[in-house]
Amino acid sequence: MGRFGLVILVAVLGLSLSSVFVVSEGERAIVSRFGKVLKDDVDGKEVTRVVSPGLHFKIPAIDKIRHLDARIQTLDGAADRFVTSEKKDLMVDSYVKWRIRDFEKYYLSTNGGIKANAESLLQRKINNDLRTEFGRRTIKEIVSGKRDELQTDALENASESAKDLGIEVVDVRVKQINLPANVSNSIYQRMRAERQAVAKEHRAQGKEQSEIIRATIDANVTVKIAEAERKALTVRGEGDALAAKIYADAYSKDAEFYSFLRSLEAYKESFAGNNDIMVLEPDSDFFKYMKSVTGKGN
Template sequence: MGRFTAIIVAILIAISLTSILVVNEGERAIVSRFGKVLKDDGVTRVYSPGLHFKIPMLDKIKFMDARVQTLDGAADRFVTSEKKDLMVDSYVKWRIKDFERYYLSTNGGIKANAETLLQRKINNDLRTEFGRRTIKEIVSGSRDELQSDALKNAAESAEDLGVEVVDVRVKQINLPANVSTSIYQRMRAERQAVAKEHRAQGQEQAEIIRAKTDASVTIQTAEAERKALTTRGEGDAEAAKIYADAYTKDPEFFSFMRSLDAYKASFSGENDVMVLEPNSEFFRYMNSSTGK
């Protein structure tokens, strides 16, 4: 009897433990029994954090996160008012507001279904806002206004999911890869054309400077040669005048010095041979000291 009683007690304890429903902080729970959600006066019963009781083996529990959650989906393509494509990467902060509606609209509170539906609604709202603006307006400062309008529209469209959209943010805006490539190629071609033009202008300026420099050098060289010839002519004239003055003062001495220079130049070599008559005028100072 004692053993049977112990077994009964153990079974009762096990049933008691399995009948306890623990809902953690930041969670909510909905209980379904025989495939139907438990309701109070026609309203779905939502269990708040704490200890609750359920019928073991019959009740199925669905826990739902009541905290603010982040939906960070993949970048999507949007079209501006100029019919320009943009790749927009955004994220959404959201939380469950109406747990009953959320449970029913997501096929039993499945988070993946909720995120898929919410992402679709957010993208539609963002697509509408991007379609009203040009690229310049989006990039140059109206992004805050765009996000504010998208948040307002998303808050309204997400109500049928039982979800409250806390915030909508655009992380990054890029051009599609094929468009970016064509734009970069066009920019590169434009920069190369500008560089080529600057290079041609530089070469033109270099040729002009080089021509001016060559002309200046030619003029300066010609002027220097002219001055040199003038100076040389003036020197030659001055020398000739000095020689003439010296010659007129003592013609005989001048003739003697010229003869000595001629002798030095003629007899400077070892094998010099001269064929002259002995009484030639060239030897007059050799034959007589007076040259007569």
């Protein structure tokens, strides 16, 4: 085979490969020729040709293939602001499960089956439906058990409004509901101020109670000390009175013996120290029992 024959073989092989395309499982394809979508005649009506999964042929360099994902897809956009029936703003984060139902309508409505265009249009419709549902409800109804009802109503409305895009909405879910940042900050500041005021009040009440308790304890201590001192003085007075009575009784029974005993006690206390010095007159009454047992001089 000459060089020319080899060139012909390579060209034929390349042409054959470029005339074949594969549609994977979970996909569909739309074929356009010279910028126009190929259509089939079905019961006298022209219907866009939707290529199913498998191996297919096309005209090289003339036919253009657009692959479309036929599986369920997730649209998880950014959180958006909605207004409730009370005119309160909420930041709502939601997501949508969707898939292509009418490939012809989807291809035409999204400018050639461009997924970004489809998601932008679908997101707009979903937000409009959610905005309607949120506008019919209060915050209490939204955050309570009626959220399921809201999602069901939004799904029904979105399914109907997405038909003109050739899209089937499988599910609509609200992930999170928050207040706007500026509103949240003001609420947190108000809550913090209220908590601080409550804490300050509790501290003041505690300080007041501590002062009352301390004053009560001090008063009780003062009263008890005064009562103890009063009882001590009473007991001491009674003791002194009893001692005086005993001394008086002893003196009345034997005055001389009592005087002698008191003198001995005086001698004992006076001469207890070794270095004691006493200056007394010899005829002092202090020494009268040293001179005579009877205490009388000779």
